[in-house]
Amino acid sequence: MSKRCSLxxxxxxxxxxxxxxNIKTKHRFEPNLQKKKFWSDEKQKFVTVKVxxxxxxxxxxxxxxxxxxxxGLSVK
Numbered sequence: 323m324s325k326r327c328s329l330x331x332x333x334x335x336x337x338x339x340x341x342x343x344n345i346k347t348k349h350r351f352e353p354n355l356q357k358k359k360f361w362s363d364e365k366q367k368f369v370t371v372k373v374x375x376x377x378x379x380x381x382x383x384x385x386x387x388x389x390x391x392x393x394g395l396s397v398k
Contacts (some may be wrong), residue, residue, distance in 0.1 A: 327377055328371050329373050330376075358371060
């Protein structure tokens with residue numbers, strides 16, 4: 323299972339952890355993914371998607387169908 327938001331495409335980023343002595347070690351920054359059900363007014367049913375928590379906050383503002391319309395996506 324990939325660590326990628328199914329709506330925005332937000333995925334894993336790679337960077338460094340830097341110690342006090344400036345030693346750099348590789349580190350993966352993974353998105354905060356949640357499996358969440360949203361109500362779709364278009365389909366009149368719940369849709370389960372794996373989304374980042376930042377995406378959930380945006381969907382709370384715009385609504386699920388409004389978010390999909392803004393991004394140019396549709397419910398399958």
